[in-house]
Amino acid sequence: MKILTAQQIRDCDSATIEKGISSVNLMEKAARACVEWIEINFRTTHKFLIFCGNGNNGGDGLAMARLLYEKGLDIEVFIDKNNKGFSSDANVNLKRIKHINGIDIKSFSDFSMTNKDKTVIIDAFFGYGLNRKLSGEMKNIVEKLNLTKIPKISIDMPSGLFADKIVEKDSTVFKADFTLTFQFYKRSFLHPETGTFCGKIEVLDIGLDEDFIDEIETDYFVIDEDLIKTIYKPREEFSNKGTFGKSILVGGSYGKIGAVLMSTLSALKTGSGLTFTIAPECGNMIIQSQVPEAMFMGSGERYIDEIGIQEKAVYGIGPGFGKEEKTQKALFDFLKAYKDPVVLDADALNILAETGNIKSIPKNSVITPHPLEFERLFGKTENSFERLELAKEKAAELQIFILLKDHHTAVITPDKRVFYNVTGNSGMAKGGSGDVLTGILTSLMSQKYEIEKACIFGVWLHGKAGDLAAEEFSKESMLPTDLVQKIGEVFKSLLD
Numbered sequence: 142m143k144i145l146t147a148q149q150i151r152d153c154d155s156a157t158i159e160k161g162i163s164s165v166n167l168m169e170k171a172a173r174a175c176v177e178w179i180e181i182n183f184r185t186t187h188k189f190l191i192f193c194g195n196g197n198n199g200g201d202g203l204a205m206a207r208l209l210y211e212k213g214l215d216i217e218v219f220i221d222k223n224n225k226g227f228s229s230d231a232n233v234n235l236k237r238i239k240h241i242n243g244i245d246i247k248s249f250s251d252f253s254m255t256n257k258d259k260t261v262i263i264d265a266f267f268g269y270g271l272n273r274k275l276s277g278e279m280k281n282i283v284e285k286l287n288l289t290k291i292p293k294i295s296i297d298m299p300s301g302l303f304a305d306k307i308v309e310k311d312s313t314v315f316k317a318d319f320t321l322t323f324q325f326y327k328r329s330f331l332h333p334e335t336g337t338f339c340g341k342i343e344v345l346d347i348g349l350d351e352d353f354i355d356e357i358e359t360d361y362f363v364i365d366e367d368l369i370k371t372i373y374k375p376r377e378e379f380s381n382k383g384t385f386g387k388s389i390l391v392g393g394s395y396g397k398i399g400a401v402l403m404s405t406l407s408a409l410k411t412g413s414g415l416t417f418t419i420a421p422e423c424g425n426m427i428i429q430s431q432v433p434e435a436m437f438m439g440s441g442e443r444y445i446d447e448i449g450i451q452e453k454a455v456y457g458i459g460p461g462f463g464k465e466e467k468t469q470k471a472l473f474d475f476l477k478a479y480k481d482p483v484v485l486d487a488d489a490l491n492i493l494a495e496t497g498n499i500k501s502i503p504k505n506s507v508i509t510p511h512p513l514e515f516e517r518l519f520g521k522t523e524n525s526f527e528r529l530e531l532a533k534e535k536a537a538e539l540q541i542f543i544l545l546k547d548h549h550t551a552v553i554t555p556d557k558r559v560f561y562n563v564t565g566n567s568g569m570a571k572g573g574s575g576d577v578l579t580g581i582l583t584s585l586m587s588q589k590y591e592i593e594k595a596c597i598f599g600v601w602l603h604g605k606a607g608d609l610a611a612e613e614f615s616k617e618s619m620l621p622t623d624l625v626q627k628i629g630e631v632f633k634s635l636l637d
């Protein structure tokens with residue numbers, strides 16, 4: 142799914158209107174889509190307090206007030222009665238509700254917090270047209286609403302957020318439980334500093350012009366199931382283990398054998414034909430007894446001291462690797478001799494960062510840093526938007542794929558496109574989850590998925606399996622190994 146900038150959405154709006162629908166009818170469609178969602182998800186709510194700004198986001202709120210009222214619900218509308226005028230479509234909708242006796246139209250200052258049982262607050266102050274941070278009366282009312290315990294729904298965007306950039310640190314932003322957004326994710330929903338205001342995000346189709354959307358160029362995408370279905374290759378029946386590639390997971394050190402064990406297990410569970418583990422001898426018994434399907438190749442007693450090169454294999458290096466001197470040398474020797482794409486994670490990245498050897502990463506390789514590893518590799522940035530920009534520069538400079546791990550992991554390609562992942566949950570914020578991702582990526586690459594596709598499919602699959610594990614075990618109790626056990630269910634769902 143494409144992500145457009147505020148300006149591109151505005152253009153898309155105009156293109157849709159040029160095709161024949163009037164702007165006020167488009168607003169009606171948007172309001173109707175929100176009301177339909179509310180009818181399904183807030184069945185027992187009687188009362189809606191709808192806060193409207195003076196632009197088209199406010200217009201959506203005013204139209205929703207009428208539509209919800211027609212369904213027999215109690216409606217109070219709050220507007221800024223001193224503002225310098227509503228947009229023309231908001232004005233049409235304001236006039237329409239002025240004719241309805243049952244809808245109270247109040248000033249923001251009339252809001253008080255008494256008796257709010259079975260009530261929902263609707264935030265229709267501002268959408269993508271916000272052009273400065275909230276101040277004055279607007280800031281006050283949003284701060285007041287943020288203190289209430291009443292469920293809150295933002296229309297299109299939480300008011301106070303910009304679509305494409307970070308907000309200043311002290312900004313006031315409406316804190317939603319749900320955001321009903323029109324047609325596209327906005328980039329600010331997907332970054333930690335700003336996404337935290339959105340609650341659960343629902344993307345509502347309001348029928349914006351498909352030809353325009355197909356043609357418009359963007360470097361930003363959300364990974365959705367439609368994209369995954371174009372990538373996933375069901376397994377051929379006329380095949381053998383050689384058809385599905387050779388994965389070699391390299392890692393583990395004394396006390397950290399579990400990391401490479403989990404990578405090995407997830408590579409197998411993702412479909413790798415032949416799976417090897419290179420780990421120190423102290424991990425032999427552990428790995429062989431836990432994952433009998435994998436072949437063990439010992440290297441060093443307690444720490445890896447050599448990485449042997451095999452033909453036609455994909456290497457995933459780093460989980461539990463440690464940073465012993467001999468392990469460092471093993472990595473340097475390997476990268477000197479090996480020129481095919483590899484997956485590098487964890488201590489493999491830390492070693493390259495600390496020794497200034499980043500340029501030895503083979504072209505088209507995949508690196509999977511979490512924010513701190515990224516900082517060690519490429520330096521400090523002010524915020525996650527800047528981090529992403531730096532990652533784009535580095536992916537292009539080094540001609541590698543960077544998977545910037547986070548709540549919404551971003552896959553960054555060597556040609557600077559960005560694919561945000563929206564599967565996954567906080568139950569995955571546990572040591573071991575990253576090791577599982579390394580195994581998944583290595584396995585998909587060894588099965589000859591193109592590297593870009595392996596990255597996109599891999600992060601999505603990882604998060605989706607994490608969501609199934611959370612459903613069964615809870616976010617608190619799920620383990621990275623539970624996630625691995627759910628990979629199969631995700632593959633099955635792709636065959637439906």
Ligand SMILES: NC(=O)C1=CN([C@@H]2O[C@H](COP(=O)(O)OP(=O)(O)OC[C@H]3O[C@@H](n4cnc5c(N)ncnc54)[C@H](OP(=O)(O)O)[C@@H]3O)[C@@H](O)[C@H]2O)[C@@H](O)CC1
Nearest residue numbers: 154168196197198267268269270271272273274275297323
């Ligand atoms: N295609 C779609 O997706 C569709 C989109 N639709 C909807 O339209 C929304 C976009 O509407 P929009 O362009 O009118 O902008 P919006 O967000 O209402 O705000 C602009 C107003 O706010 C003001 N203002 C700005 N900042 C301010 C501040 N800090 N403090 C105070 N005032 C501030 C600014 O006035 P200014 O003072 O700058 O003159 C202006 O009046 C979109 O999010 C969606 O909900 C649907 O209706 C149909 C299909």
Ligand SMILES: Nc1ncnc2c1ncn2[C@@H]1O[C@H](COP(=O)(O)OP(=O)(O)O)[C@@H](O)[C@H]1O
Nearest residue numbers: 511547548565566567569570572573574575576
């Ligand atoms: N709150 C979260 N929401 C979604 N995914 C998460 C969250 N926290 C962690 N993850 C995922 O779990 C993995 C953690 O990787 P990493 O930090 O390297 O941990 P590890 O110590 O297991 O290697 C990443 O893929 C990351 O995207």
Ligand SMILES: [K+]
Nearest residue numbers: 264267296298
């Ligand atoms: K809003």
